[in-house]
Amino acid sequence: MATIDAPNIKPSLWREGDPEKPTPVRPSKDIFRPEILDAIEKKMEEMSDELRTLSLDIHSHPELRFQETHAHDVMTTFVRKHGFEVQEHYLMDTAWLATFKHGSGGRTIGINSEMDALEGIGHACGHNLIGMSGIAVACAMKAAMEQFNISGTIQLLGTPGEEGGSGKVKLLEKGAYKDMDICLMCHPAPGPKGSVSISSCLALQRIAVEYFGHTAHAALSPWEGINALDAAVLAYTNVSALRQQLKPTVRVHGIFEGKDWATNIIPDYAKYLCYVRAPTRKEQEAAMERVMPCFEAAAIATGCKFKVTIYGKTHDLRQNKTLADEVAHIVSSRYGSIDTEYGISSASTDFGNVTYEMPALHPGYAIPTVPNGGNHTSAFTKAAATIEAHNATLDVSKALTATGIRTLLDDQFFSDVKKSFEEDKVSRETIS
Numbered sequence: 314m315a316t317i318d319a320p321n322i323k324p325s326l327w328r329e330g331d332p333e334k335p336t337p338v339r340p341s342k343d344i345f346r347p348e349i350l351d352a353i354e355k356k357m358e359e360m361s362d363e364l365r366t367l368s369l370d371i372h373s374h375p376e377l378r379f380q381e382t383h384a385h386d387v388m389t390t391f392v393r394k395h396g397f398e399v400q401e402h403y404l405m406d407t408a409w410l411a412t413f414k415h416g417s418g419g420r421t422i423g424i425n426s427e428m429d430a431l432e433g434i435g436h437a438c439g440h441n442l443i444g445m446s447g448i449a450v451a452c453a454m455k456a457a458m459e460q461f462n463i464s465g466t467i468q469l470l471g472t473p474g475e476e477g478g479s480g481k482v483k484l485l486e487k488g489a490y491k492d493m494d495i496c497l498m499c500h501p502a503p504g505p506k507g508s509v510s511i512s513s514c515l516a517l518q519r520i521a522v523e524y525f526g527h528t529a530h531a532a533l534s535p536w537e538g539i540n541a542l543d544a545a546v547l548a549y550t551n552v553s554a555l556r557q558q559l560k561p562t563v564r565v566h567g568i569f570e571g572k573d574w575a576t577n578i579i580p581d582y583a584k585y586l587c588y589v590r591a592p593t594r595k596e597q598e599a600a601m602e603r604v605m606p607c608f609e610a611a612a613i614a615t616g617c618k619f620k621v622t623i624y625g626k627t628h629d630l631r632q633n634k635t636l637a638d639e640v641a642h643i644v645s646s647r648y649g650s651i652d653t654e655y656g657i658s659s660a661s662t663d664f665g666n667v668t669y670e671m672p673a674l675h676p677g678y679a680i681p682t683v684p685n686g687g688n689h690t691s692a693f694t695k696a697a698a699t700i701e702a703h704n705a706t707l708d709v710s711k712a713l714t715a716t717g718i719r720t721l722l723d724d725q726f727f728s729d730v731k732k733s734f735e736e737d738k739v740s741r742e743t744i745s
């Protein structure tokens with residue numbers, strides 16, 4: 314994968330078709346302990362250069378899911394240097410945990426840092442920025458806890474394999490989140506300059522359908538064969554025909570894989586990799602019931618045997634309203650604006666599963682992009698290395714840090730956080 318020479322990247326549009334507009338500076342109003350937020354800002358400004366160096370290092374060494382050895386090493390070295398107790402290879406080969414405790418008792422704030430890149434196009438989802446943000450939040454929280462003598466614990470979790478690997482789901486199952494009272498992270502995406510999006514995302518189920526047939530000479534005696542590729546193609550077209558009867562908010566998409574294919578041989582093996590997405594977990598499960606018969610029908614029509622493997626289920630984001638309102642208030646008071654249209658509302662993330670287990674927040678935030686250059690494009694890879702993207706990441710990280718500190722200090726606020734989580738749990742259990 315190509316290394317991006319960040320200094321040569323020219324600033325681009327913040328959203329398709331929109332000129333860059335200056336972000337209005339608003340006076341701070343009714344911010345909880347504004348002196349603490351001032352200290353957080355100062356700490357991040359002091360660390361900005363070394364955080365950017367770390368981000369560009371990760372960006373220049375893109376690693377695929379569960380292979381993030383370089384990112385693991387440089388990130389654990391960084392946080393250890395800043396006074397955290399570090400557990401390398403925590404529960405998974407490339408996961409890690411950095412912990413800081415101050416005072417007596419107190420709550421535990423969880424923070425996530427992602428690390429993995431995408432095949433062929435590197436950090437086209439900006440995980441170098443997400444990784445940097447988690448570290449920035451943890452370090453700024455640590456500084457505030459020491460300066461203002463705030464009791465509590467920080468658990469910064471390095472989470473591998475978000476892109477197609479459901480790394481956080483695996484870490485959840487292994488107990489990595491069990492001690493956290495809340496968990497925080499953020500994610501870059503296209504959007505208006507200075508905007509932060511508190512949207513949800515799509516629930517996702519990954520499916521692999523394997524078809525098994527029989528080879529034959531494609532010209533001499535094709536009737537002797539059973540065509541596995543035909544079965545996969547029929548499954549694909551069955552799904553395409555079904556789309557008209559699915560809700561407009563449902564997404565079903567996939568690709569083919571094979572082995573030992575040749576034009577003059579009837580394929581005896583083909584794989585159809587399929588994703589089914591919907592706005593909520595229940596809607597996704599309902600869509601799955603419609604999609605699954607498409608696979609069996611293709612096998613029956615072609616005479617193939619088939620095997621369905623269901624894996625990597627991730628849920629929609631259940632953004633905690635109390636945490637979201639606090640971040641929104643801080644952002645709109647000091648850094649930019651809040652929107653509901655952009656962010657990652659039509660994408661998916663394994664952090665959704667975390668939000669089903671505990672109060673959590675995963676805001677999206679805007680970084681500069683070119684037209685048609687959103688997440689999972691080579692243009693977004695370049696955007697993730699710009700200074701504008703770096704500065705936008707620090708701004709949302711400041712708001713997340715201040716929200717984490719309030720969770721430690723303000724008992725009523727934390728009570729409201731838990732109440733929001735329970736109310737949301739009831740609502741999602743009753744929504745059909």
